[in-house]
Amino acid sequence: MANIINGKEIAQQVRNEVTNQVQQLADQGIIPGLAVIIVGDDPASQIYVRNKEKAAAKAGINGQTISFPADVVEEDVLNKIQELNQDDTIDAILLQSPVPKQIDEQKMQSAIDPSKDVDGFNPLNIGKLFANRAGYYPIANTPKGIMRLLAETQVELSGKFIVILGRSILVGRPLFALLEAQNATVALLHRYTPDELRHNLLQQADVVIAATGVPGLVQGVDLKAGAVVIDVGITRLPDGHLTGDVDFTTAQEVASAITPVPGGVGPMTIATLLQTTVELAVQHHQMEL
Template sequence: MTAQLIDGNVVARRLQDDIQQQAAAFEEKHGYPPGLGVILVGADPASQMYVRMKRRACKRVGLHSAAIELPEDATQEEVLAAVQQFNEDSKIHGILVQLPMPDQIDEEAVLSAVSLDKDVDGFHPVNIGALAMKGRTPTFTPATPTGCMVLIEEAGIDPSGKQAVVLGRSNIVGLPVALMLNEANATVTICHSRTPDASSYIREADILVAAIGKPNYVKANWLKPGVVIIDVGTNKVDDPSAEKGYQWVGDVDFEGAKDIAGAITIVPGGVGPMTITMLLSNTLKAAHRLAEG
């Protein structure tokens, strides 16, 4: 058995083509494109790279992007002022606060200050709360978990009635995707660093979302034959045989898993492209809501 490979690049390109067409129609109708405002605090190389990728993606699909970059020692007041600047800018429809932020910044306070109408990252406590409440629909859902759910659908899997295991409980991926799987009527187990014998839970999974940030943590003999694996992990490991001296691997041992799983995302190129695509989609949605009510 060889797993179906879930290529997020292919799915993302198709969705971005549609976003590009919708963005062009929006600009023709309103005279300006949908706009994304990005706030970056500090000079973390990974964060800077992510911001560049997101702004390039905006340009590719015809969205306007603007950035406010603040120094590592920026104060809480300065960051909140940047959020307010974008809140008040009628040409900015979505606001992305690049995480993590330096230790002196209260991230929760910053995320709470983002206008609900512009919370395209879906991290405002009201949106997260709505995600957790049965019968409530959040205005926006977080980009990476939403991308995970799209990829599960692309694999032809209906989560209803399935056993789903989420490995990791971060506010950014683990907890939101667990809530989404629950909403899709899966039976959800969350495993984390304090879970004894996580492998015993993973062995029962029909769907596994791995977001723990540990390279090749999940072993092939932990997997149920036919399991659908969404590997969110992107871990840099030394590899002298590679041209750059390193390679990127997921949280699941791909080489072992691909002969057992029914479907598995590639790393890199699986969940990553979907995160940016869902952010673009949310920004387009925000633009329509703000411009048309």
């Protein structure tokens, strides 16, 4: 039976580290500032943004939420981003996804100052990651959190074969770059990957990371014995239960370690967002911790 990777516990550890770092910055008169822009009234986004705000406050970060009505014109959002770019009390800016149709999300991401781009979605930061540039730059928080889970689980990555399912710019693509940088050999699969090829590649994978939103896409029978399985998917079933992309029951029989859903990758995202906020504040004020 697989070892269960406890995301809740590791996320708490990250939050404790963040709280300590915030305290050290406070001792020097610096309070990290995180601005979250939300457009419209999508209920899931509202909950998510409120959770971010609470978590920031708990860690001692100055969290600000800027809400725009669903019918806001793009220029107003853009002006707000430019204002936050100039605001010296703000170290980190994020635009909550999704945004209404009249707002060009990529244009907004490009407008956020790369040095305040806490989500790592500005193409300049994506490019640095993909080019494996040295130096500090923000990286998307879910993949960054997954790397922490793998590190805490002491998974060897160099020389291993890793299959990523799902190629979004939020998860799959940055993970690809992060894992390649650790000298893993990585295949990036997606909806156009034929079933047979997916099964064959999964059968060879030392680590499987599923981020598709397709419940039950990965079954125990797909896995190599001893594989490490990270399940990023989260889907609410008609009966109200949450489920991932991996069939947990059959997968845990074959895997050596596996994340549960919920309680695996999920809790890492906000914890890592706070971590990145502090890192940006440290960079911004040219401090060392």
